[in-house]
Amino acid sequence: MTKDKPLTQHELRSQATRARIVEAAHTQFVANGLEGTRMEAISAEAGVNKSLVYRHFGNRETLYREVLARAYGQIREAEAQIHLPEDPVAALDTMICFTLNYYIEHPDFLVLVGIENLNGGVHLREVARDVLKVERLVERYRTVIRCGTDAGLFRQGIDPVDLYLVVSSQCWFTVATRHTFGITFQVDVLARAEIEQRVALIKHTVLGFVLDEPRIDALLARSAKQPTAG
Amino acid sequence: MTKDKPLTQHELRSQATRARIVEAAHTQFVANGLEGTRMEAISAEAGVNKSLVYRHFGNRETLYREVLARAYGQIREAEAQIHLPEDPVAALDTMICFTLNYYIEHPDFLVLVGIENLNGGVHLREVARDVLKVERLVERYRTVIRCGTDAGLFRQGIDPVDLYLVVSSQCWFTVATRHTFGITFQVDVLARAEIEQRVALIKHTVLGFVLDEPRIDALLARSAKQPTAG
Amino acid sequence: MTKDKPLTQHELRSQATRARIVEAAHTQFVANGLEGTRMEAISAEAGVNKSLVYRHFGNRETLYREVLARAYGQIREAEAQIHLPEDPVAALDTMICFTLNYYIEHPDFLVLVGIENLNGGVHLREVARDVLKVERLVERYRTVIRCGTDAGLFRQGIDPVDLYLVVSSQCWFTVATRHTFGITFQVDVLARAEIEQRVALIKHTVLGFVLDEPRIDALLARSAKQPTAG
Amino acid sequence: MTKDKPLTQHELRSQATRARIVEAAHTQFVANGLEGTRMEAISAEAGVNKSLVYRHFGNRETLYREVLARAYGQIREAEAQIHLPEDPVAALDTMICFTLNYYIEHPDFLVLVGIENLNGGVHLREVARDVLKVERLVERYRTVIRCGTDAGLFRQGIDPVDLYLVVSSQCWFTVATRHTFGITFQVDVLARAEIEQRVALIKHTVLGFVLDEPRIDALLARSAKQPTAG
DNA sequence: GATGAATGAGGATTCATTCAT
DNA sequence: AATGAATGAATCCTCATTCAT
Numbered sequence: 001m002t003k004d005k006p007l008t009q010h011e012l013r014s015q016a017t018r019a020r021i022v023e024a025a026h027t028q029f030v031a032n033g034l035e036g037t038r039m040e041a042i043s044a045e046a047g048v049n050k051s052l053v054y055r056h057f058g059n060r061e062t063l064y065r066e067v068l069a070r071a072y073g074q075i076r077e078a079e080a081q082i083h084l085p086e087d088p089v090a091a092l093d094t095m096i097c098f099t100l101n102y103y104i105e106h107p108d109f110l111v112l113v114g115i116e117n118l119n120g121g122v123h124l125r126e127v128a129r130d131v132l133k134v135e136r137l138v139e140r141y142r143t144v145i146r147c148g149t150d151a152g153l154f155r156q157g158i159d160p161v162d163l164y165l166v167v168s169s170q171c172w173f174t175v176a177t178r179h180t181f182g183i184t185f186q187v188d189v190l191a192r193a194e195i196e197q198r199v200a201l202i203k204h205t206v207l208g209f210v211l212d213e214p215r216i217d218a219l220l221a222r223s224a225k226q227p228t229a230g
Numbered sequence: 231m232t233k234d235k236p237l238t239q240h241e242l243r244s245q246a247t248r249a250r251i252v253e254a255a256h257t258q259f260v261a262n263g264l265e266g267t268r269m270e271a272i273s274a275e276a277g278v279n280k281s282l283v284y285r286h287f288g289n290r291e292t293l294y295r296e297v298l299a300r301a302y303g304q305i306r307e308a309e310a311q312i313h314l315p316e317d318p319v320a321a322l323d324t325m326i327c328f329t330l331n332y333y334i335e336h337p338d339f340l341v342l343v344g345i346e347n348l349n350g351g352v353h354l355r356e357v358a359r360d361v362l363k364v365e366r367l368v369e370r371y372r373t374v375i376r377c378g379t380d381a382g383l384f385r386q387g388i389d390p391v392d393l394y395l396v397v398s399s400q401c402w403f404t405v406a407t408r409h410t411f412g413i414t415f416q417v418d419v420l421a422r423a424e425i426e427q428r429v430a431l432i433k434h435t436v437l438g439f440v441l442d443e444p445r446i447d448a449l450l451a452r453s454a455k456q457p458t459a460g
Numbered sequence: 461m462t463k464d465k466p467l468t469q470h471e472l473r474s475q476a477t478r479a480r481i482v483e484a485a486h487t488q489f490v491a492n493g494l495e496g497t498r499m500e501a502i503s504a505e506a507g508v509n510k511s512l513v514y515r516h517f518g519n520r521e522t523l524y525r526e527v528l529a530r531a532y533g534q535i536r537e538a539e540a541q542i543h544l545p546e547d548p549v550a551a552l553d554t555m556i557c558f559t560l561n562y563y564i565e566h567p568d569f570l571v572l573v574g575i576e577n578l579n580g581g582v583h584l585r586e587v588a589r590d591v592l593k594v595e596r597l598v599e600r601y602r603t604v605i606r607c608g609t610d611a612g613l614f615r616q617g618i619d620p621v622d623l624y625l626v627v628s629s630q631c632w633f634t635v636a637t638r639h640t641f642g643i644t645f646q647v648d649v650l651a652r653a654e655i656e657q658r659v660a661l662i663k664h665t666v667l668g669f670v671l672d673e674p675r676i677d678a679l680l681a682r683s684a685k686q687p688t689a690g
Numbered sequence: 691m692t693k694d695k696p697l698t699q700h701e702l703r704s705q706a707t708r709a710r711i712v713e714a715a716h717t718q719f720v721a722n723g724l725e726g727t728r729m730e731a732i733s734a735e736a737g738v739n740k741s742l743v744y745r746h747f748g749n750r751e752t753l754y755r756e757v758l759a760r761a762y763g764q765i766r767e768a769e770a771q772i773h774l775p776e777d778p779v780a781a782l783d784t785m786i787c788f789t790l791n792y793y794i795e796h797p798d799f800l801v802l803v804g805i806e807n808l809n810g811g812v813h814l815r816e817v818a819r820d821v822l823k824v825e826r827l828v829e830r831y832r833t834v835i836r837c838g839t840d841a842g843l844f845r846q847g848i849d850p851v852d853l854y855l856v857v858s859s860q861c862w863f864t865v866a867t868r869h870t871f872g873i874t875f876q877v878d879v880l881a882r883a884e885i886e887q888r889v890a891l892i893k894h895t896v897l898g899f900v901l902d903e904p905r906i907d908a909l910l911a912r913s914a915k916q917p918t919a920g
Numbered sequence: 921g922a923t924g925a926a927t928g929a930g931g932a933t934t935c936a937t938t939c940a941t
Numbered sequence: 942a943a944t945g946a947a948t949g950a951a952t953c954c955t956c957a958t959t960c961a962t
Binding site for chain 4: 578585645665
Binding site: 700 | 944
């Protein structure tokens with residue numbers, strides 16, 4: 001996208017240093033949290049002088065934002081790379097598996113987002129909107145849904161964000177609360193057998209959500225008359 | 231349960247102070263995190279001398295554990311109070327609404343659990359197991375499931391923890407990632423309309439999960455032959 | 461000396477407590493120094509409430525003074541119990557052995573006196589003079605000297621305090637600097653063989669000091685013309 | 691000895707600061723003891739920021755060790771500079787006067803060693819052995835003894851460490867217990883007249899120790915048959 | 921006399937950040 | 942760009958001492 005002007009050697013070196021710092025900061029923020037991370041630790045891990053970190057990023061928060069934005073960029077990038085099969089159910093499977101896998105393999109992302117939510121999202125709000133590339137993400141889900149409705153398999157009017165929610169929330173919960181859940185229910189949720197079962201569970205609920213099942217609709221309609229949350 | 235021996239005035243006063251400190255600590259930990267909370271702030275909020283906090287709890291971590299255990303105790307207590315209707319679908323609705331409502335009204339709990347997961351669960355692991363009262367919780371879900379299967383409405387063999395997962399994960403995600411989700415999708419997830427829709431969504435997936443729908447089973451069986459997560 | 465009026469039970473008990481506190485304080489001050497000793501530790505060791513220590517002694521310094529005075533009283537008491545043989549050389553031996561033994565067996569005393577000197581003697585100065593019972597001590601040495609001069613063995617004009625100095629300084633140094641000396645010269649000064657040799661050394665110097673040796677006097681006279689310390 | 695590489699301006703400045711801190715720490719530790727010394731006071735006296743002290747030395751104990759090692763280094767250095775006269779008695783005089791003078795003029799050293807002994811020598815034990823330069827010290831005494839025996843004045847077989855003990859213990863006691871001794875015997879031991887007398891006393895005992903006096907040997911032999919310390 | 925709760929002042933250490941080179 | 946020295950503002954925790962019972 002950006003026009004890459006040729007860089008001087010100085011600039012190249014500087015950018016490499018910058019990248020090393022962001023990488024180190026990522027590790028540290030994930031491991032120790034926002035308040036728990038020491039600038040000293042970041043600079044040490046990056047192998048540079050502490051003051052240099054300040055020269056490049058000004059202060060800790062800015063550096064944290066850089067790390068946060070990068071993490072969002074990376075997942076969106078990965079999502080964009082997904083190859084969706086033509087078969088709508090297989091496409092759903094793919095999305096589910098990708099999501100759970102990504103969370104399992106990048107717990108860092110969940111940690112950062114967790115930190116961010118504990119902080120009320122103040123830093124993410126400062127991140128340029130376009131970094132989040134939301135449309136790209138929604139588009140993926142829209143494609144899956146179109147696929148299924150075109151095949152006459154899924155019901156009409158499924159909202160892509162709703163579908164994202166159903167998928168994401170269950171994958172998220174699995175990974176993000178793995179410690180407390182594991183302690184509470186005495187299981188290792190990342191054990192292979194557990195994961196397999198979890199995937200089946202998620203697929204089940206997702207299918208229940210997208211398929212056109214008259215009984216579910218009927219029951220939902222009935223239930224909607226009852227008082228609900230709020 | 232506990233035989234309440236008459237307490238001396240000293241003991242009464244001491245217990246009251248202790249309770250005030252825990253309350254204040256709860257507020258502070260939720261607002262500022264584990265590392266971000268200053269003992270000074272806790273004592274100030276409790277209206278007692280800083281040293282007194284140390285006299286009662288020894289150090290910050292112990293105090294945090296007390297707060298954490300209490301929060302777990304409270305949700306379990308609330309769950310135990312739920313009145314479940316006879317009708318199984320209504321019972322499900324009740325559980326869903328209770329869960330989402332509890333999370334919305336006690337974001338503190340989610341924050342504490344979030345902090346705990348960021349910390350790898352080290353503190354929860356130190357909390358006496360019986361404080362978690364897991365059986366009580368599972369029992370509630372087992373009851374709902376029995377209700378539905380007895381009525382010939384739900385399929386056989388539903389695991390209560392699985393059901394808890396489907397319900398809890400979606401309620402959890404809604405509240406726990408409300409800031410980042412809100413920023414990403416430009417929506418206020420706690421707005422009334424949003425919540426209503428969210429409840430409907432959760433009910434939908436839960437019904438899809440518990441009802442005996444042959445088509446879902448068939449598709450799941452097919453999908454299980456594909457490669458999955460891991 | 462003091463007229464002992466019969467004490468009430470209360471008073472007896474109180475005095476016993478008081479004694480336990482002083483004992484505990486002694487142990488603690490010796491082990492941890494003046495600044496290093498915690499009132500908490502004293503009360504714990506005495507098995508009483510912290511406030512009670514304050515009730516009895518008012519503050520830490522006063523308590524320390526009590527301990528210091530008691531320690532001085534005890535050594536003076538022990539010195540008073542020494543049985544001096546008639547033979548003057550044997551009497552000297554007795555004094556030397558008593559002194560060294562007392563220091564070895566009561567390093568506490570040296571520690572307290574050491575603390576006191578590090579503090580410029582401010583606390584000892586507050587201790588009633590008569591507690592020190594100096595005359596008793598000097599008298600012992602005077603007796604030994606008289607013994608020796610009467611027997612025509614010692615020279616005339618030996619000052620008892622000088623003699624005390626010769627004896628005491630060497631015994632003192634042995635015990636008081638045993639750690640640093642031991643580290644410096646790689647030797648365990650309290651090992652039996654070492655002690656024996658040390659006693660012989662001290663006896664040697666003491667005899668050299670009290671005996672009437674013309675050569676020594678001659679050399680001293682010559683040496684006195686040289687510039688000296690100051 | 692050390693090859694002095696040219697230092698950068700940074701290094702020079704840093705070393706100067708370091709030296710100022712050690713100097714200030716020395717003063718403070720001597721004045722207030724190990725526990726009694728406040729890091730604040732050290733940094734204030736050194737005219738630097740408190741944190742800088744930590745940057746340079748890590749913690750109070752390390753700094754204390756630095757001070758202790760330096761003090762040992764200094765006395766050994768001074769001892770190495772002594773010019774010993776050829777005449778053996780004069781050489782002894784020189785050693786005695788040097789020792790007493792050094793203690794009088796550097797009570798700091800005695801205080802530090804006193805602190806160290808109260809602490810069981812734990813810190814000195816951590817100091818590199820070669821800092822203590824023990825051989826240098828022993829060599830000085832060996833020289834004096836050889837001097838005297840070669841001249842046929844001293845008896846055979848005098849152990850240099852024994853001689854050091856006789857000299858050092860009396861000088862030590864004079865200075866190290868000056869406060870308690872002064873209070874006990876109501877004298878100012880550092881007054882000129884007192885010092886002169888003290889030097890004479892020490893010389894007397896030292897001569898008694900090194901000279902070949904048959905009567906002393908005879909009495910010592912007799913006395914050795916009596917029970918002794920232990 | 922004896923106890924436990926409570927306080928206030930202080931003190932070691934840490935750490936984000938700035939300065940000088 | 943990069944470094945190391947230096948700073949100032951916390952922040953945790955301790956402890957002598959007092960208060961209330």
